Amino acid sequence: MWRLRRAAQPTLVTSLALAVATGLAGPAAQARQPAPEPAERPSTQGGGHVRVDQLGYAAKNDKWAYLMTPGASAGARFVVRDARGRQVLSGRAGADLGKWNEAYQHVHGLDLKALHKPGKYRVEVGGLKSPQFTVGGGRLFDGAADKTVTFFASQRDGKNVIPGSLERKPSHLTDRAAQVYDWPVFAGPDTDQTVGELKPIGGPVDVEGGWYDAGDYLKFTHIAAYTDTLLWASARDARHADPKLLREARHGLSWLDKMWDEKTRTLYIQVGAGAGNAEGTYVGDHDVWRLPEEDDLDADPAHRFLKNRPVFRAAAPGKPISPNIAGRTAAAFAVAAQVETDPSKAWRHINTAAQIYAQAQTTGVDQLVTSLPFAFYPESVWRDDLELGAAELALAGRKLGDPRSKTWLRDSARWAKEYLAHDAGGDTLNLYDVSALAHADLLKAIRAHRVDGLAVGAADLTKDLKAQLEIGRRRAVADPFRAGAAYNQFDAVPHAFGLNATARLYRGVTGDRSYDAFGTQQRNWSFGANPWGVSFMVGVGENFEQCPHHQIANIKKSTAIGAVVNGPNSEDLFTHGLGDNLDRMNPCPPDAVDRNEEFTGRGSRYVDDVRSWQSSEPADDFAAIATYALTLEAR
Numbered sequence: 001m002w003r004l005r006r007a008a009q010p011t012l013v014t015s016l017a018l019a020v021a022t023g024l025a026g027p028a029a030q031a032r033q034p035a036p037e038p039a040e041r042p043s044t045q046g047g048g049h050v051r052v053d054q055l056g057y058a059a060k061n062d063k064w065a066y067l068m069t070p071g072a073s074a075g076a077r078f079v080v081r082d083a084r085g086r087q088v089l090s091g092r093a094g095a096d097l098g099k100w101n102e103a104y105q106h107v108h109g110l111d112l113k114a115l116h117k118p119g120k121y122r123v124e125v126g127g128l129k130s131p132q133f134t135v136g137g138g139r140l141f142d143g144a145a146d147k148t149v150t151f152f153a154s155q156r157d158g159k160n161v162i163p164g165s166l167e168r169k170p171s172h173l174t175d176r177a178a179q180v181y182d183w184p185v186f187a188g189p190d191t192d193q194t195v196g197e198l199k200p201i202g203g204p205v206d207v208e209g210g211w212y213d214a215g216d217y218l219k220f221t222h223i224a225a226y227t228d229t230l231l232w233a234s235a236r237d238a239r240h241a242d243p244k245l246l247r248e249a250r251h252g253l254s255w256l257d258k259m260w261d262e263k264t265r266t267l268y269i270q271v272g273a274g275a276g277n278a279e280g281t282y283v284g285d286h287d288v289w290r291l292p293e294e295d296d297l298d299a300d301p302a303h304r305f306l307k308n309r310p311v312f313r314a315a316a317p318g319k320p321i322s323p324n325i326a327g328r329t330a331a332a333f334a335v336a337a338q339v340e341t342d343p344s345k346a347w348r349h350i351n352t353a354a355q356i357y358a359q360a361q362t363t364g365v366d367q368l369v370t371s372l373p374f375a376f377y378p379e380s381v382w383r384d385d386l387e388l389g390a391a392e393l394a395l396a397g398r399k400l401g402d403p404r405s406k407t408w409l410r411d412s413a414r415w416a417k418e419y420l421a422h423d424a425g426g427d428t429l430n431l432y433d434v435s436a437l438a439h440a441d442l443l444k445a446i447r448a449h450r451v452d453g454l455a456v457g458a459a460d461l462t463k464d465l466k467a468q469l470e471i472g473r474r475r476a477v478a479d480p481f482r483a484g485a486a487y488n489q490f491d492a493v494p495h496a497f498g499l500n501a502t503a504r505l506y507r508g509v510t511g512d513r514s515y516d517a518f519g520t521q522q523r524n525w526s527f528g529a530n531p532w533g534v535s536f537m538v539g540v541g542e543n544f545e546q547c548p549h550h551q552i553a554n555i556k557k558s559t560a561i562g563a564v565v566n567g568p569n570s571e572d573l574f575t576h577g578l579g580d581n582l583d584r585m586n587p588c589p590p591d592a593v594d595r596n597e598e599f600t601g602r603g604s605r606y607v608d609d610v611r612s613w614q615s616s617e618p619a620d621d622f623a624a625i626a627t628y629a630l631t632l633e634a635r
Helices: 016-022 027-031 138-154 173-177 221-237 243-259 292-297 301-307 323-339 343-358 383-400 405-422 435-449 458-477 492-510 516-526 551-556 620-634
Strands: 049-051 064-069 077-082 087-092 106-111 119-125 133-136 178-181 200-205 266-271 311-313
Touching: 049 119, 133 138, 138 221, 138 243, 138 620, 173 178, 173 200, 173 292, 221 243, 221 266, 221 323, 221 435, 221 620, 243 266, 243 323, 266 323, 292 301, 323 343, 323 383, 343 383, 383 405, 383 435, 405 435, 405 458, 435 458, 435 492, 458 492, 458 516, 492 516, 492 620, 516 620
Parallel strands: 178 311
Antiparallel strands: 049 064, 064 106, 077 087, 077 119, 119 133, 178 200, 266 311
């Protein structure tokens, strides 16, 4: 329910010799070398596991599975069987890729690239069997993306909910006439507990609708703008427009439109308070486990801010807005303007985007504005958001024939130059750094406009896209499962999907396929080719996340199809246990046994338990980057 998240992942330092020796393709590069004679007879008698991408593999792409065992198993024979049990492929386990933990000291790649025929398969090594996986085409990825869209539908708030499998009902209708409050004082830098009473400063305002941010019921402009930008970009960049996807993108934009008051030039950033106050006179969203529709009928005086949720603004009316949130909110409207076929709607969207973009604070920027408290989402990079907002405005302007288009193009190039000078080199595509998408779309805008004298050129942008991929690749060559994300930190899974998407964006703007295999490995890791053998998207694969930290799904004892969870996180975050189940929280798993404990390794741990918000909480931004990555894969 509360993610204390870091803004960037530090770059892993590895030797140039290691990078050159192993090459870009991870296990493929190693497996093609002659395998050394094993120090002992290859065997799986001591137990082990076969890990595969449980979503599946594209027929023409590289395909790798992994064998993890206590003892060395290089050269162990594996076979692949189809759905009828017939052997269709055989091979030998590759060289040792490294130790995972004390229990599983050997990991070996299993090369499945010769498997081309569409169908369902399993890998067998001795007495070990993998989960079932599919070999197919682009529709394979469309199906998974469709599940993430289902998740957004289940996250809806307000009157326009979609019942679905979670039996959703209209909720928080009181948000139609919400009061605006001054920023609260917090009890400390790492808590969402407030001190004293909230101070009303305005209202009422209509902020009904939108999506819940995560497993709780707070709503944030910072998250919704990033999420909706990716949904609109998915609709734009897909092979064909998915009506369900467009419906959710429009739902998100409708709420963002409410959060921006164009008459007073005020951007509202949050609906709801995370926790109650130190004095105990009121409770907050994270204090009560419940169904959202119950809030509208809650008459408990201490629950007054659950029923009548407070709204907070980014800045006083007409004052400059934190550039990160201004840039990404403008981007959402600008990408929508590129997609909408109704000219009147497209023009309205581009004008809204231009107004918000013009409101951005661009000098004297100190701490950014994301949420209250800031520790929920501690973003530190903002020039990428302005680059993205201006690039999308330039593309929208080009489509609509807006004479401001070239000005926005120059702006985007200027902010790209500033980003490269001040912020590049620390992170990859995710909620906290959108430069990969900004670079790719700025490149499109440059090629469409043909304007001379820009602050950056194509070479600068492609160089940084490649540098971001190199951050992940350097991690991957040192990891036995070829993970490019730092899985001992927050947001490992969305970072993996971000790297997957960036590899596709890089190929799209350069034609260079050097990172295709690396990008595929990141998707493989996210869907089960990882030490835990878990698909981190609910509803995909035989062994997916079972107990997400999601109130509605947990109370309803139902499945949050398409939810994407954080995945593994730092082992240190679990030192003091998971705590007790909250009132009305259904224990999950019922026996409270951590079935993944034996796979804890390399400073990371994954716990599939409803109490484990550190690893099992889904979030909109997680699902959004997965949607975009899968959309690019399906093209």
